[in-house]
Structures are given as C-alpha cells and as structure tokens.
Amino acid sequence: xxxxELITSEHTIAFYNLENLFDIRNDKTKYDSDFLPGSEKxxxxxxxxxxxxxxxxxxxxxxxxxxxxxxxxxxxAEVENKHVIQDLxxxxxxxxxxxxxxxxxxxxxxxxxxxxxxxKAVFTVEDSKTYSVYLEDDRGEQDYTRDLLLVxxxxxxxxxxxxxxxxxxxxxxELESNPKRIKAAEKVVEIINSxxxxxxxxxxxxMGDFNDNPSNDxxxxxxxxxxxxxxxxxxxxxxxxxxxxxxxxxxxxQILFSxxxxxxxxNKLKFDxxxxxxxxxxxxxxxxxxxxxxxxxxxxxxxxxxSDHFPxxxxxNITQP
Numbered sequence: 001x002x003x004x005e006l007i008t009s010e011h012t013i014a015f016y017n018l019e020n021l022f023d024i025r026n027d028k029t030k031y032d033s034d035f036l037p038g039s040e041k042x043x044x045x046x047x048x049x050x051x052x053x054x055x056x057x058x059x060x061x062x063x064x065x066x067x068x069x070x071x072x073x074x075x076x077a078e079v080e081n082k083h084v085i086q087d088l089x090x091x092x093x094x095x096x097x098x099x100x101x102x103x104x105x106x107x108x109x110x111x112x113x114x115x116x117x118x119x120k121a122v123f124t125v126e127d128s129k130t131y132s133v134y135l136e137d138d139r140g141e142q143d144y145t146r147d148l149l150l151v152x153x154x155x156x157x158x159x160x161x162x163x164x165x166x167x168x169x170x171x172x173x174e175l176e177s178n179p180k181r182i183k184a185a186e187k188v189v190e191i192i193n194s195x196x197x198x199x200x201x202x203x204x205x206x207m208g209d210f211n212d213n214p215s216n217d218x219x220x221x222x223x224x225x226x227x228x229x230x231x232x233x234x235x236x237x238x239x240x241x242x243x244x245x246x247x248x249x250x251x252x253x254q255i256l257f258s259x260x261x262x263x264x265x266x267n268k269l270k271f272d273x274x275x276x277x278x279x280x281x282x283x284x285x286x287x288x289x290x291x292x293x294x295x296x297x298x299x300x301x302x303x304x305x306x307s308d309h310f311p312x313x314x315x316x317n318i319t320q321p
Contacts (some may be wrong), residue, residue: 008319010272011122011155012071015207015253017166017243018055019296020079020112020306021088024048027103030111032080040300047304051296052084054306056093059117060171062277062313070097071313072155074117075207077146077166079103085115105132106147114164114208116151125153131191133184135168141169145180150191155183156318157267158203161195163188165208181211181218189226203269204228204258209309211252226254232316242276242310244292251276254313261316272315282306298315 022035035043060070081086082103089099102125103115119127130147137143146163146166153160165188168180188206195202206228212218213234222228232254235241241249253276261271284294284305294305 014313015075016311017309056091075164
C-alpha cells in the first residue's frame, strides 16, 4: 500500500503597534508637528532611520524560531502614510523579503492609520477596503478615528479575510471612552456578517490594538456576536501583557479568528498557538521601568527603543499532500 507523504508548513500572523511611525516631512493635512526636526521631540532623519531598522529587526524575528521565516502577514498600527511603510519594507532587516502592503489614508485626528504587510509568495490580495466608525464628540460633531481595514485574498489555496483595527483610546477615561470602542466592535461584527453573506464559511482573522483587554465588553462582543475565538484570552497576567500603563499590564493587542481555524482537513489553515512577542531585547533593561517595552519616546524624551507595545502573533499550519 502506498501512503502519500504529507507536508506541514507553519506560518506566523502578527500584529504590531509601531508607536508613531512618522517620517520627517511636514504634511499640512496631518498633525505631525511633533515629529519634525525642529519640534520639541527633535525627530531627525537619523532617528527615523534608526527606528525603521529596529522595527524591521523585530518583524523579521517574530515566529522565526520555528518557521525559519518572518511573518506571512503583519497588521500594523500607527503609521503615518505609504512612504513610511515603503521605507520599512526596504529597511535592512526586511529588504530581502518580498513584502507588499495595503494602506489607505484615514481621517484620524492624530494622522495615523492601520496597514497590512504580506508576503507576496504566500498571500495574494484580491480585494481591500476601509470602513469608518462614526463617532461624535461632546458637541455632537463628528469625531474621527482610525478606519477599519479589510483585506481579502488567497493564502496558499484558501481564501482569507483579515480585519485590521486600532480602536479609540482611553485618553478621556476608560468608562467615558468605552461607548466608542463598543461602536468599533459593532462595525467589525457588521463586516463579519457581510462576509458571511458573500462567502460560505469564510475564514476571518481580526487583529488590532483594541485599547481594551480580552475581558472588556467591546472585545467580548467580537466573540459573542461575531462568533470569533480569542486566542489571546489567557495570555494576560499580573506580570505579562502587550503594553504597560502605570505599572499595570494590559493586553490591548490581540488576534481573534473564526472557529473554522480549528478544522483539520488537508489544505486548510489550522490554528496552532498564540503568544506575545516579548523577547528580552524588546524590554527596558534597568531602572524602574525594567521589563516594560523599550519605547522610542517617553513624553518628549527620546529613548531610542522600538515601540511602547509588544507585537502579538498566532501560528497557523497547513498540511498538504
């Protein structure tokens, strides 16, 4: 009897908030005055290029220990424009990989957007679009936030839909801003439902900086009404998370997915594991912030680190004859 040999390949899907990846050019349409050479932060070409190198170094290492390659897909938050993404994929640590990207300008008040990097050898983009979340401020005027990005395409032989998020912050207070994140969650559920109408049993990944933890109502809404599994639910602890605020860990960065990632047929993407990419080199090495993300800035003080967030990732595998 001849048994067909099966080959299993493993792929990493990641999300990374890059902490204000701005270029050094003045864009009159954005609030980028903090990130100019003459600003209080003194954002120079040298600092910009150093940050690109460091971010490329991080992205190239996510999941590399087991897959021997960088992530197939990386959702990004806090990018200013297409130029910074192009500069990132052409940086020293990423230039040898064939990354493409999807990005749209949004009307976010801070001038930052989400984007998607993808390995062209693995993922072929078929369609992409953005969705705005309608919010109002105290005066009843529209309050702009980051758009949601939907990218659909073929991952090997299977269609995949990725929704990239960066939900409204807690700047005005967790409870006060909660309704805004609920609205963002409801918009994601709306997108999921529209995909289910168009496609039979669609495979969906929802990733982002939700500015909420897995236990918060907004994120739980994605599971309850969106039918998603939160692979990050058990990762948050007293001593571990993706971002630290006032010495308390949060897991605002998460990746959720449709439950058909647990199916085990051949040629189908299957969930393997989820984790926070919090390697030692990404952490503060000393002082009162020891163990926290080694960031680029603390206020206006330049630290020269990577980001104020750790990346998160899931590993998926596919078995083929």
